Amino acid sequence: MDRRIRRDVRVDGVVQGVGFRPYVHALATRLELAGRVGNDVAGVFVEVEGAPEAVGEFLTALQRDAPPLARIEHVRVTEAAPSGAARFEIAPSDAAGVRNTLVSADSATCADCVRELFDPADRRYRYPFVNCTNCGPRFTIVRDIPYDRPLTTMAGFDMCGPCRAEYDDPGDRRFHAQPTCCPDCGPRLSLAAAADPLADAVRRLRNGEVLAVKGLGGYHLAVAAFHPIAAATLRARKHREDKPFAVMTADVDQARQLCFVDGESLSDLTGHRRPIVLMPRRDGTPIAAAVAPGNRYLGVMLPYTPLHHLLLRDLGEPIVLTSGNLSEEPIAYRDAAPLAGIADAVLDHDRPIHIRTDDSVVRAGALLRRSRGYAPEPVTLTRRCRRPVLACGAELKNTFCLAKDSRAFVSHHIGDLENMQTYRSFTEGVEHFSRLFEITPQVVAHDLHPEYLSTKYALGLDGVELVGVQHHHAHIASCLADNREPGPVIGVAFDGTGYGTDGTIWGGEFLIASLHGFERIGHLAPVPMPGGAAAIRQPWRMAAAYLGDTVESWRPEWNAVVAMAAKGVNSPVTSSAGRLFDAAAALLGVRDEINYEGQAAVELEQLADPGVADGYPVRVDELIVQGVDLLHGIVADRAAGIEPPVIAARFHNGVAAAILAGCRQARDRSGLDTVALSGGVFQNVLLTTRAVNLLANNGFRVLTHRRVPTNDGGISLGQAAIAGA
Structure with a gap:
């Protein structure tokens, strides 16, 4: 009698709803093996028995030839006594047990x-x-x-x-x-x-x-x-x-x-x-x-x-x-x-x-x-979460993230949490993910900004440990998690707005950061935001704040806004790179007022001539970047009659050079040579390409985002990685 062996196999990953059971059935049948395959709350289980050579080929082919939509994370194989099964079948699904499957x-x-x-x-x-x-x-x-x-x-x-006949036929594409x-x-x-x-x-x-x-x-x-x-x-x-x-x-x-x-x-x-x-x-x-x-x-x-x-x-x-x-x-x-x-x-x-x-x-x-077609596939973390985590994300481009063990489930795109309809979508999504992946959070991470609806949601939860995570630390941690790196790294976090640990508005930051903590070692030189949120909607206000009366005003309110900024009346201080781009766009006549977030910066990038190689010089002293130097370059070139596409390109190249200068100073201070770039400003392909090339040519290893957005849509992953670690 031929020798017969049995192996019990556990397959984890995205293996339900992707044709995995039919694939296993067809593979086992072709190799004349007996046993069964089924779904349960942990993934897919397989019991396979037959000739040793055939079982060996089955185990080799199981991952090698998996269906195109399958994402196998782990395959665990254990020996078992043969049961004497005569054929291979698909077993009924088992809904009992602790859920660990993916959707x-x-x-x-x-x-x-x-x-x-x-x-x-x-x-x-x-x-x-x-x-x-x-x-x-x-x-x-x-x-x-x-x-x-x-x-x-x-x-x-x-x-x-x-349809039922197709569904029941192991040889059919709809099995x-x-x-x-x-x-x-x-x-x-x-x-x-x-x-x-x-x-x-x-x-x-x-x-x-x-x-x-x-x-x-x-x-x-x-x-x-x-x-x-x-x-x-x-x-x-x-x-x-x-x-x-x-x-x-x-x-x-x-x-x-x-x-x-x-x-x-x-x-x-x-x-x-x-x-x-x-x-x-x-x-x-x-x-x-x-x-x-x-x-x-x-x-x-x-x-x-x-x-x-x-x-x-x-x-x-x-x-x-x-x-x-x-x-x-x-x-x-x-x-x-x-x-x-x-x-x-x-x-x-x-x-x-x-x-x-x-x-x-x-x-x-x-x-x-990151939404349809990507969610809810998880991001694998380098550091396992000690306890289940909910990360509530940011205010704009919100996503949330639930994490357990080494899996982080970043949600579909929720949107801007600025009205009750979107907030309800957020809370319903959290409940659905919690149920779907059977994650009951013990730790809840949130942004430091006290007025974000996502923060208020976190603060309203009972029986959990709360972890406040600084916005730009979360950006860099998101990039680390995206690249499966623990840090520390030199983090460059450039965006529009983030609540700083000193109570000011950050957004042009150089950090030394890991999943366990961060140090702010540099930033853009702070300037006032005259009118607060009005300065976001009207980029010319940022030009006025940066340049004051050193340029000829082109709006009747200019002098009043300059005075407002000088006196600090309704003018919170910011180090935001996004606001620097706004000022540049206004000076170039690209846009005085915006109708959607980031519009001025988007149009400034589109204006820029990518063939221009030189950039405006900018002082970076003790890791403080004097962004005003870039704006003076714009003013001088406009007065000299230089074409706007050339000016826009020189501005971008100047920002990239400032990033390099800051990272070189950070390397001298810390000995680190890996840089993580994160934040909404790095959606700008021209800037990111120039910065990455400059850094790589100067001996840096550069991390950018691949699996989650560099904008605030990736914040929740960073929060989860920090809280989990």
Whole structure:
């Protein structure tokens, strides 16, 4: 009799809802092995027995050939006595025990499903909800774990006979694919009084109407991107003055007609996450002026649901697809009622969305907003958390983070916590993540700013240990955690606003930082912010604060604001790099007033000529950066008639040189040669590229963000890493 062995296998990671059980079943069957595979609250368990050679090949192939959406973290193998099983089967899921499983992010429609969608001979031809084990909704439909249909929002749709046969067939692509459905048993589209909702939606878009469209994680607002009146109408109704809209194109060729698509952008565009990708736009395209007014970049994404594929194919041109919300409110997801004053009609469907999830945004390979397609996949920490942690994040671009052991679950993008609707989205998200991953926080980390709603939430919790984390320390810790580094490093944290330990507003900081603490060793020379928050909305005020009466005023209020700053009346002191960029933008005539956060700095970067190599000199004495030197350079060049793109580039190069000078002084003081760059200012690709190159050429190892945003969307990860350590 041939010798028979058995191995029990535990697989941890993103292994539910990604076709892992069918894959294991097919692999074991091919190798003529017996046993079973199943889901439980900890992940996937496998019991496999048979010939030693076949078991060995099974264990080797298990990770090597895993499904494309699987993310295996650990595989543990133990010996066991053979049970004499005669075949390999999929076991019923087990919901008992301590939860330790992961939930897959939503994934764009795969190539196989797209082929079915447009195949007239297929029974799912033009069905807007086609999906399989390799694609479709995941996180947005999961109510609880283990990931099985009764615990998703598909529970209300009973599978028909043919779908059930596919679901039960180990050789089928839909074997145990929980959202499996078809036109006979699945969700349906609707549009008021329309016999053919899709055809009516396309007709309305062609006619210039504003359409609300229910997607994976919420409602979008859509108009034909080449229709100038429709785009302007959407902008007016949404009360969104200048901030660009995203555009969805049918395919890569259409995207290339609008933008310059490099290799990195192509990879992001076509990958299964399908974020909005910011790319340089081409001149002379028929995109309506109101889509991205005055912006040299365009945010483009490809279809990621079957409904998008159908809409884009039938319309024959790109569409604007922007979050379905009123300005500053979270995306609508339960119904389209909040959009009644914006949309002319709603292309709806009856598959409920359990958790709202906005689109992710990427530029030059770096995440600016981490949401659909990425959340809730965890970030692995280098230091295990001693106790479960909740990190409440910042005020703007809020995310929260729940961490247990070595996993940090950074949430989807919540938004700016400046109204009750967004705050409610925050609290509901925390409750959902806590339940989903069975994490009961014992330590709660929060920003030091006492007026942030995220801080007030933390302070209102009972029975937990509170840890206040300085904003810029959290930025650098986020970069460390993102790169799986413990520190210490030289941290350069440049952003708009952060509450300092001295009660002033920080934002241009040089730190020596690790996960265990930090020392502020340098910063931008502080200046007043005349009018407080008004100085953020009106960048010319920062120019006045920096330069006073040394330049000729160009606004009637200039002298009054200079006097206000000099006397310190309603003029809090700041070391903010963001405010320095604002002052530069105002001096160059880029923008005196802004309509969205960071607008002046964004437009200043777009103005800059990347071919200019020289920069303005700036004094860095004892790690205090005299930002005013850069502004004097602008004033002198403007008086000499130098072109604005050259001036903007010299300013950027001067900031990069100041970062290098500060880091060299920090290295001399500390002996450290690793630099971590973090903060919203480093969303600026021109500045970041120049700074990284200068630092690398001067012997520094440079860490930047890869898995979470460098802006405040990454703050919660840094808070969690600090509190956990």
